[in-house]
Amino acid sequence: MKHYDVICIGGGPAGLAAALSARENGAKHVCIIERDIELGGILQQCIHNGFGLQVFKEDLTGPEYAQRFIDRVRASDIEVKTDTMVLEIGKDKLVYTVNTKEGYTVLQAGAIILTMGCRERTRGALVIPGTRPVGVMTAGAAQRLINIEGYMIGKKVVILGSGDIGLIMARRMTLEGAKVLAVAEIMPFSSGLTRNIVQCLDDYDIPLLLQHTVTNIRGKDRVESVEISEVNAHGHPIPGSEKEYICDTLLLSVGLLPEIELPYAAGIVIDKRTRGPRVNESMETSIPGIFICGNVAHVHDLVDYVTEESERAGYYAAQYVLGKLKENNGFCTLAGEGITYIVPQEIRPENCRDTVELFFRVSRVYHNVKLVLRIDDNVVKTYKKRHFAPGEMERIRISRDIIADTESVKLDIEEL
């Protein structure tokens, strides 16, 4: 059985950064396993710009951003297995893989880093009534068909959900000659980045219908129309507000979910709020030696944050392999008033480097509030904020020194 110090499962931005970091921090034999035929993950179909502003201080396209890491991996001795699927991982850190060339193979890892990314919520999960014709597709699937395969999937389009992929696809479909009639968003705010609303909708006069949702899909073989209704404060459609949009395509950009098949089957503890596994400061899951980062841990807004988080996971996976990671119990981070979740969910201060970074999301839009950091119930720091939105992942760094002997760290949103 072949042995690796670190195996990264998934060769998208998380896997690439984690593998490089693990190798650079002392893991000798590192392997990336990727199910697609090339590295880069979903970045390869994200041909728009806006990537790398944080990490490289440059404005790159998805493939360009990915290539920077692919080049580094290719220049290293990191082994890459593409067109290879991981079917199962065990507590003993066995990795069961299959591909067409080597067949069904079991690999032994010293540490595993899970970097499988996320998947899109579908029509079914939303329970949109109506017929089931062709022409209803997730925005990401459409993006793959258009940008990778080179095929158009419709001419008159309605988009449900104003997440970033939905916004990007509104522009992409328009550039390819389709007419995008509207982007409907059930919430009173978009979960997409402001720059995407400006550059993808406003610049093309595509209306963004806030507090609207699709309430019916019509058409026998192909979508013939969709019905859009206004919703009330609870998100329920308001009777009488229905409006029919004649179209042949409905794209869905209604949320991303961590792809947790492997950790779930391995018995790793899943956090109900992030819908990804619980992690500690090292991005280690409930099974020691199995790490996780990127969108499979929790869905990020920016690939730059994925890269940073993954470099951290790679570092700690290497520490684990080198026997330097301390597996004591830590304390929990507590998501208080107005906070949906905090990652990591647990912190073991003795493993922290100089600082520890807390990622979090807020539960609704806030204006002119303060974020309060409490350690053992004492207010340690407050951050005044003019604006918080659930669509924007927030982060703060706290120094290791102030959490050395604590029992809890809590974040709350409070009135100024």
Place this chain on the structure above:
Amino acid sequence: MGVKVDIAIIGAGVSGAAIASTLSQYDISVCVLEKSNDISNGASKANSGIVHAGYDAKPGTMMAAFNVQGNAMFSALCERLDVPFTRIGSYVVAFNRDDMKTLEMLKKRGEENGVPDLEILSAKVVHINEPHLNPNIIGALFAPTAAVVSPYELSIAFMEHAIDNGVQLYLQSPVQNIIKENNAYKIITPDKEIQAACVINCAGVYADTIHDMVLPSAFHINARRGEYFLLDKYAGDIVQHIIFQCPSDRGKGVLVTPTAHKNIIIGPNAEDILEREAVETTVEGLSEVWKSALKSSPELPENQIITTFSGIRAEPSSGDFIIRDYIETPGFIDVAGIKSPGLSSAPAFALYVNDLVQKYFGSLKQKENYIQGRRKRIHFHELSHEERREIVKKDPLYGRIICRCENITEGEIVDSIHRFAGARTIDGVKRRARCGGGRCQGGFCGPRIIDILARELNIPKEAVCKDSPESRIIVAETKGNCAL
């Protein structure tokens, strides 16, 4: 095009396919005419997938007799034809004393129908065995012979077995008229005329239309729509048995059950509709189903819904199956009004139709090279480590996972395309190999399946359809496409 056959079966749903499979053992020519572009594209593709025990139907009806007889045939049948099937048993749950009386009545009726091993369970036993059910349930009728089957896979397996044994299937062949000529029937479709000595009408919701082409009108088929939820396998442990509520005059009510593939299915309601193919879901229908199901189990997880759909049942005006021949039109056989428990009864009434056919033709000669079973399919994710190693060595396509939700390999998809009665569409692949039937609903594997279908069928990618011939996924190339 003119074709002459001994027997023409109209409709490739579970009834037509079961009868074709049964008749394929004889040395006669049989063809099946199907109006749509795949097998199992009507009532047989969207239903609860239950093999009922047989206590529902009134004693003396065809439904009662065929259900109990059919149920007993399923284990061997599904083994022989390689169809997903599990005998998980059913509970009819009671919430009050009136319901308990209904359970007693159902038990008595079931025993009269010949259903084995029916038992009324106490609340305690019910809640131990099914901890997620409503705590207010005070008892249940347990029917251990009830089972779950994949209804479309059963229909496809029947048809594939029939074709393996020489039956001819004509898809996209809607019957426009039937003309009686001397001792035969001339069946008119848009592109052919089929002369058949014997015609078997298995046309589902259109069985009355077909009947009326040959005989005076005698019955009417109402289309009754039922809406369903399908939950992720992650919700799979919410119930272990098929959970029914007490039946009403509208049918057996909303059930909650694991499917043959270990998802959870919830439904159906029952709504009479005018248009016979109106298979949309509705806000009202879905909310009625969900509310009703919550009564059985208040713990149903809404966030595990992966899809919703609706199906059509053929509700006969007579209230019972109409399976018979007619003195005035020898050789014409109706298999009509096949509502629930039609799926459960299909193997049994196929034998009955077999007898009617034998009566008409005199004795039929057995085929010499008759193939009993169907070539086993490979389910990569169910294989042992050793078997996985072997199969990928033999055929490397089994080493490429296409559907990551269900871990379906390219080998399985290619096989589903190249079998007799193979997949021609995205939905066809889904019904045969399960790609796209999981939680991503084809989001990941969809584009890859387009590629595989185009390659294997040697057609352009633009010609690949989701379902009907008008449901092309790709409408054009992109502006700058020079990839191919």
